[in-house]
Amino acid sequence: MSVASEERAGTGGADVPSRESPLRSVTALFSGPAGRNLGLVIALALLCIVGMITAGDRFVSFDNMMTILRLASVIGVVSVGMTFVITGGGIDLSVGAIVALSSVWASTIATQTLAENTHWIVMVSTALLVGAVCGLVNGLLIAYGRMAAFIVTLAMLAGARGLAEIIAQKRTQVVTISEFIDVVGGRVLGIPVLVLIFAIVAVAGWILLNRTTFGRRTLAVGGNPEAARLAGINVKRHTTLLYVLVGVACGLAAVMLLARTTAGTSTHGMLMELDAIAAVVIGGTLLSGGRGTIVGTVFGVLIFTTLTNVFTLNNLDTSTQAVAKGVIIVVAVLLQQRVAARNGSPP
Amino acid sequence: MSVASEERAGTGGADVPSRESPLRSVTALFSGPAGRNLGLVIALALLCIVGMITAGDRFVSFDNMMTILRLASVIGVVSVGMTFVITGGGIDLSVGAIVALSSVWASTIATQTLAENTHWIVMVSTALLVGAVCGLVNGLLIAYGRMAAFIVTLAMLAGARGLAEIIAQKRTQVVTISEFIDVVGGRVLGIPVLVLIFAIVAVAGWILLNRTTFGRRTLAVGGNPEAARLAGINVKRHTTLLYVLVGVACGLAAVMLLARTTAGTSTHGMLMELDAIAAVVIGGTLLSGGRGTIVGTVFGVLIFTTLTNVFTLNNLDTSTQAVAKGVIIVVAVLLQQRVAARNGSPP
Amino acid sequence: MSGIVKHFPGVKALDGIDLEVRAGDVHCLLGQNGAGKSTLIKVLAGAHQPNGGTISWQGDEIRIVNPQDALDHGIATIYQELDLVDGLTVAENIHLGHERARWGVVARAEANRAAAELLRRLGHPEVAPDIEVGRLSSAGKQIVSMARALSYDAKLIVMDEPSAVLDQEEVTRLFGVIRELAAQGVAIVYISHRLEEIREIGDRVTVLKDGRTAATGLAAAETPTSEIIRLMTGRSIEYVFPDRPERQQVGDPVLEVSGLGRAGEFGGVSFTVAAGEVVGLAGLVGSGRSEILETIYGARKAKAGTVTVAGRRLRAGSVGAAVSAGVGLCPEERKSQALVLHESVARNITLASLGRFARGGFVNRGDERRAADEQVRALDVRPADVRRHVRTLSGGNQQKVVLARWLLRECRVLLLDEPTRGVDVGARSEIYALVRELAASGIAVVVVSSEIEEVIGLSDRVLVISDGALVHDSPAEEINEHQVLDMVMEGEAA
Amino acid sequence: TGNDPASQQTNTEPRAVSSNDDPGKEVTIGFSGPEADHGWLAAINSTAVAEGEKYEDVDLRVAEGTNDPSMQISHIETFINEGVDAIVLLPTDGAALTKVATQAMDAGIPVVNVDREFSSEFAARTTILGDNYGMGVSAGTYACELVEENDLGGDAVIAEIAGLDSLPLTQDRSDGFSDALKECDQNVDHRVAAEFTVQSGEKVASNLLQAVPEIDIIWNHDDDQGVGVKAAFDNANRDEFFFIGGAGSANAMRWIQEGEMEATVLYPPTQAADGIRLARLLAQDKGMSDLVQVEVPRRIVLNAPVVTKENVEEYLPLGFES
Ligand SMILES: Nc1ncnc2c1ncn2[C@@H]1O[C@H](COP(=O)(O)OP(=O)(O)OP(=O)(O)O)[C@@H](O)[C@H]1O
Numbered sequence A, B: 001m002s003v004a005s006e007e008r009a010g011t012g013g014a015d016v017p018s019r020e021s022p023l024r025s026v027t028a029l030f031s032g033p034a035g036r037n038l039g040l041v042i043a044l045a046l047l048c049i050v051g052m053i054t055a056g057d058r059f060v061s062f063d064n065m066m067t068i069l070r071l072a073s074v075i076g077v078v079s080v081g082m083t084f085v086i087t088g089g090g091i092d093l094s095v096g097a098i099v100a101l102s103s104v105w106a107s108t109i110a111t112q113t114l115a116e117n118t119h120w121i122v123m124v125s126t127a128l129l130v131g132a133v134c135g136l137v138n139g140l141l142i143a144y145g146r147m148a149a150f151i152v153t154l155a156m157l158a159g160a161r162g163l164a165e166i167i168a169q170k171r172t173q174v175v176t177i178s179e180f181i182d183v184v185g186g187r188v189l190g191i192p193v194l195v196l197i198f199a200i201v202a203v204a205g206w207i208l209l210n211r212t213t214f215g216r217r218t219l220a221v222g223g224n225p226e227a228a229r230l231a232g233i234n235v236k237r238h239t240t241l242l243y244v245l246v247g248v249a250c251g252l253a254a255v256m257l258l259a260r261t262t263a264g265t266s267t268h269g270m271l272m273e274l275d276a277i278a279a280v281v282i283g284g285t286l287l288s289g290g291r292g293t294i295v296g297t298v299f300g301v302l303i304f305t306t307l308t309n310v311f312t313l314n315n316l317d318t319s320t321q322a323v324a325k326g327v328i329i330v331v332a333v334l335l336q337q338r339v340a341a342r343n344g345s346p347p
Numbered sequence C: 001m002s003g004i005v006k007h008f009p010g011v012k013a014l015d016g017i018d019l020e021v022r023a024g025d026v027h028c029l030l031g032q033n034g035a036g037k038s039t040l041i042k043v044l045a046g047a048h049q050p051n052g053g054t055i056s057w058q059g060d061e062i063r064i065v066n067p068q069d070a071l072d073h074g075i076a077t078i079y080q081e082l083d084l085v086d087g088l089t090v091a092e093n094i095h096l097g098h099e100r101a102r103w104g105v106v107a108r109a110e111a112n113r114a115a116a117e118l119l120r121r122l123g124h125p126e127v128a129p130d131i132e133v134g135r136l137s138s139a140g141k142q143i144v145s146m147a148r149a150l151s152y153d154a155k156l157i158v159m160d161e162p163s164a165v166l167d168q169e170e171v172t173r174l175f176g177v178i179r180e181l182a183a184q185g186v187a188i189v190y191i192s193h194r195l196e197e198i199r200e201i202g203d204r205v206t207v208l209k210d211g212r213t214a215a216t217g218l219a220a221a222e223t224p225t226s227e228i229i230r231l232m233t234g235r236s237i238e239y240v241f242p243d244r245p246e247r248q249q250v251g252d253p254v255l256e257v258s259g260l261g262r263a264g265e266f267g268g269v270s271f272t273v274a275a276g277e278v279v280g281l282a283g284l285v286g287s288g289r290s291e292i293l294e295t296i297y298g299a300r301k302a303k304a305g306t307v308t309v310a311g312r313r314l315r316a317g318s319v320g321a322a323v324s325a326g327v328g329l330c331p332e333e334r335k336s337q338a339l340v341l342h343e344s345v346a347r348n349i350t351l352a353s354l355g356r357f358a359r360g361g362f363v364n365r366g367d368e369r370r371a372a373d374e375q376v377r378a379l380d381v382r383p384a385d386v387r388r389h390v391r392t393l394s395g396g397n398q399q400k401v402v403l404a405r406w407l408l409r410e411c412r413v414l415l416l417d418e419p420t421r422g423v424d425v426g427a428r429s430e431i432y433a434l435v436r437e438l439a440a441s442g443i444a445v446v447v448v449s450s451e452i453e454e455v456i457g458l459s460d461r462v463l464v465i466s467d468g469a470l471v472h473d474s475p476a477e478e479i480n481e482h483q484v485l486d487m488v489m490e491g492e493a494a
Numbered sequence D: 001t002g003n004d005p006a007s008q009q010t011n012t013e014p015r016a017v018s019s020n021d022d023p024g025k026e027v028t029i030g031f032s033g034p035e036a037d038h039g040w041l042a043a044i045n046s047t048a049v050a051e052g053e054k055y056e057d058v059d060l061r062v063a064e065g066t067n068d069p070s071m072q073i074s075h076i077e078t079f080i081n082e083g084v085d086a087i088v089l090l091p092t093d094g095a096a097l098t099k100v101a102t103q104a105m106d107a108g109i110p111v112v113n114v115d116r117e118f119s120s121e122f123a124a125r126t127t128i129l130g131d132n133y134g135m136g137v138s139a140g141t142y143a144c145e146l147v148e149e150n151d152l153g154g155d156a157v158i159a160e161i162a163g164l165d166s167l168p169l170t171q172d173r174s175d176g177f178s179d180a181l182k183e184c185d186q187n188v189d190h191r192v193a194a195e196f197t198v199q200s201g202e203k204v205a206s207n208l209l210q211a212v213p214e215i216d217i218i219w220n221h222d223d224d225q226g227v228g229v230k231a232a233f234d235n236a237n238r239d240e241f242f243f244i245g246g247a248g249s250a251n252a253m254r255w256i257q258e259g260e261m262e263a264t265v266l267y268p269p270t271q272a273a274d275g276i277r278l279a280r281l282l283a284q285d286k287g288m289s290d291l292v293q294v295e296v297p298r299r300i301v302l303n304a305p306v307v308t309k310e311n312v313e314e315y316l317p318l319g320f321e322s
């Protein structure tokens, strides 16, 4: 049995190229990450074309682009965090509530007074810390308490929002530190700081997921937790860290909302969980874990915010918007699937 | 091959009884379905005890029990349907929206006029039919369009509610057929008809899941769809049927809401999806599919509604309620898990 | 390891096992399905916590509380159930948990290079380190698992049935690597159900039976096979294939396959199987045999050709049509394709014939239980408790459960894909006998196996598949192992 | 600044103190309202609770706020089971709560209907209505005045930022607004709907500003979401329009003082507090000594006045901190 190995390439699956059709070779260009997201690119492009046709200059203007991006930024940061949790086989329903609690805690009189006497960075740290602690509680209960993520974060959803209401007494707490609003809510080189933050988070998230051991382990933990455990990964600790990560993302989102709306309230982030999960899943991250894409998530977020923008530019009424949104989601995902299937990636 | 079989019994776990601790023998009583739900029984019992201590007669009165059960009935019917979908490996976020659409469609002037001229059963059928069709659309897209259930039903959530708003023009449509309200909203032998409907649905659901081929196939499809397919089960058709089933349950819930509130509106069933999923998951049905319990779901629903009732009787403020609810969910599930683990069933 | 005890709820999987492995030794662990081999090595690997017993490592008593501990001590394990992450690349899987990284950032080029080096050492330079593991065949995955074990620079490597999914040439290559490792002083624990392998590679043998050590430290070369089988099973069996019945007049063709093909997988496959005939499909791993079976069964949609069962043409791509025409398939990967793991044995057995126990859609659970019980007894599934979750059964017993499903269904055509993978000697001969019995009762059987000896020994007729094409079709008596191998290679070279 | 609970208390104080405030027999009053998930509803709740606390003879039971009519029905059923002496009910949906309110009335428990009206006369003993349609009319009429005063002509660009669009009250406000605009031959050119939250207000407002490069008048239904709306205006540096608010939060009144907002239409969150007062009187079988009438009237419709720079000082104490 001394057959040269290349004769039996079959074993390794390395015979794939030989079986490739001409069509495959053409689209092979896209079989990288770009290919996986080609459907999304097409969907977003179509949406932009519709925007351009129906709203013309009002749509393509720089200001409008920045408006879309600014709207995308808050939910985008949360969605990047959510991508990690979902890729790691979990889910977090409490993101919106954590955003609310962080925003409220960071804008209490006590915090604001302290920040006024020192530096507004105190507000920022408070929000991040509150987010991290909420995430930690989620993570510990899920990983070490072995409870279903759905249930734990649902409980956190109720608990954190209730706590936010108690702290804020259901009032809107106006942020009085104008320096904070000027900096975080302002612009650098014409680009809103919020958009920059989103960009940094997205890039950092991409690197973290695709280029670091943390990211690779996240995929392993989500894809096959038992295999990950047997490979010596501390699955519980890793899972906990994932929830802390999304908690910190929520804290950051709270900071961004504080700057954007100039107020902290317990209603911030209402239903954000659904929007974030939708963006992540539309982007191509598997809800069952083990496969995640930050680029897809960013596209998912942009599709949703562009959709709202185009709707508003066209003065559509809310009910029609809702119906159209439902149809567009289905079409976008079908498109994405067909394109992906053609590129040979698994569905 | 003439060796007596008892020689090899050791491997088999036939030695179970001999190693059983006294504790185990005691709790063995509960190791059946009752055991799996023992944690829930305890949680509900504790809740009732708290209710009795804090609210005394006001809590234990027959009327109060009926109030709890009537509140449980609508969400209960939906949750039973949801149990099937989740057991079959899916999820349905659109239940609330389908309830809204069904209620609105069944209470339009056109339908009501028709019903008035014939019989109110027309209204009921309309609601059930609308629910079934929505479920069918969900099911076809998920099973045959191979789209993620989360996304499809999220789209349906937006679409169906938008459609409901368009049909009702965002107005509340009052049900004028008093016979319908008297019958469905009335009592039989002192028991509210709504509660009877819930009871019938729960029992029927239990039989369907545990005693019929349909239920068994649901478990197989949820547990390992590929194995189910290779065993000759038509997985796609079965999955579609599951969504039709939950759609019909939503239609029925809409009928119950019509009788309960005497009105159809596009705001019916708001956030019902979260409540239903929470009840199902707390009940012990696996979100990943393959394991479902109707009894657990009923307990889950009862725990949530009793909780609300006890809170109201004790005059708790809403925010505190939210925090308490979060904590209680976590404690109930932990309790449930520990008891289950002690009974030897896998977590 | 001495006196290791491990309980599972309801089972005492290990009841005081002793095992001693020396550096540079290839220590073979034998035992029937469910004897506790995998459990023992999982205890050693830190995946399970023992309820009793001690482990000594290089003279010191140690406690292994998690897999990381074991790896830190230099104990690497190739698990029986493939333990890879589909979404990661080959290189990432190999280095999972001990990534080559700087400041947490993976050094991808370096990792790929190291992975390629390991794969080359295993004789598989063609496996690209940067392709996703999910796209590999099971043999490919097994190779990645081995590369992973090698990547640890371990002093003890445990291999749990690594040869189960490999064909003979792969196994030879694996043995080369094992010898090389042993020569470097690495200790190997090798588990297999193929006794001839033990003889070829093993130094010493430990036999487990029912969670206890039946014998330990036997010299692999000297101990006669019959003695080992006796130790394992408590009885002596002749490890032979059942007699092929006289080829009386062959029955009517039941299964007719003509011109069957799927783009890129296989094409132009035509053959017929008569009632009472056993037809074996031989070929290398990856030659497309599984695809052919699955296409006949309708689990994959045929792009060309037809499948006819008892004169009725089956609708392409419909499992339902195949099943109702009386075709059954025991798929290649039992865990992912055949079993609903957290359901009971009974429910897994009756899954395909639920309708029979139902009246008006209601399942008669008594009938169901009785039928399942009957099958469990007939096939000697252990433990013989139909309420037990299939997940807790050992691999071989799981395979029997899958077989039982189709026996209960009473099919006309049975397609068996690697029916004896991971099955112990005793059970194996039982399965062979069973296949014969089934054929005798008029069922047409198609068997795929990577063991050419098995294909020839069990079948009436042997078909050889090479590179997706049918290259040979003859009665089994007229062909031998060498001829088959030659054809397999030639066909591929052509 | 806006977090001082003390300032809240003062809002409910400036009322004529009558003999009716003398302690009477102990009464239990049940109060149920929608989920207090934003400023106005929170103010409704807190003023109601504060009102209840003011009377030693009132034992106020507050049910969990909810947006689910089915849940609210069960709260009312619980009140009936408990045998409270009166119920103050701000329904999530008037029609949906009519049946259970009628049951309460039939059980001899007087029901005070607040803000959103039942579909039957028999469901409430007394109805206190904030006038949603009237609120739209006030806003529209004021917009008409602005058009006239500033000579905006026939093609003035008028935009509307509504609240939660699925609520009937939002429809009423919008209807009133467009009906009033018709009077001066104007119409709503752009309409978006937020969700009564700061975040949603900011979101729809920033999109709106992109959709319409030049706006003359914007009416925002709700001053609470107005915080976000205003943040969007500031961020886009847009102030070419007249900004009219709704509800009348303290924030809005301060903006009016500072000239950052043109006006706001009052929609007092004290209705429920008034409801508690009336419920107490009903339960204690007292009349309204402030009126000549002996009995508590069946129907009270609150005025929806427009607060502008001219009269803001006068209304500031009524502004609720949202
Ligand atoms: N997680 C578990 N829970 C309960 N029982 C288990 C579990 N894992 C293994 N067992 C039981 O322990 C016993 C030993 O199983 P093990 O997998 O070690 O057998 P094995 O010797 O490796 O068999 P095979 O050759 O079939 O792989 C079997 O009876 C099995 O049913």
Ligand SMILES: Nc1ncnc2c1ncn2[C@@H]1O[C@H](COP(=O)(O)OP(=O)(O)OP(=O)(O)O)[C@@H](O)[C@H]1O
Binding pocket: A010, A011, A012, A013, A015, C135, C136, C137, C138, C139, C283, C284, C285, C286, C287, C288, C289, C290, C291, C332, C450
């Ligand atoms: N889902 C898939 N995606 C890509 N390639 C695949 C897929 N399934 C199978 N293949 C490839 O098709 C070829 C044949 O598959 P397979 O391994 O099932 O053949 P086989 O002859 O049945 O081998 P075995 O002995 O392992 O059963 C292999 O090269 C395999 O890598």
Ligand SMILES: [Mg+2]
Binding pocket: C037, C038, C039, C080, C160, C394, C395
């Ligand atoms: Mg094993």
Ligand SMILES: [Mg+2]
Binding pocket: C286, C289, C290, C291, C332, C417
């Ligand atoms: Mg195969």
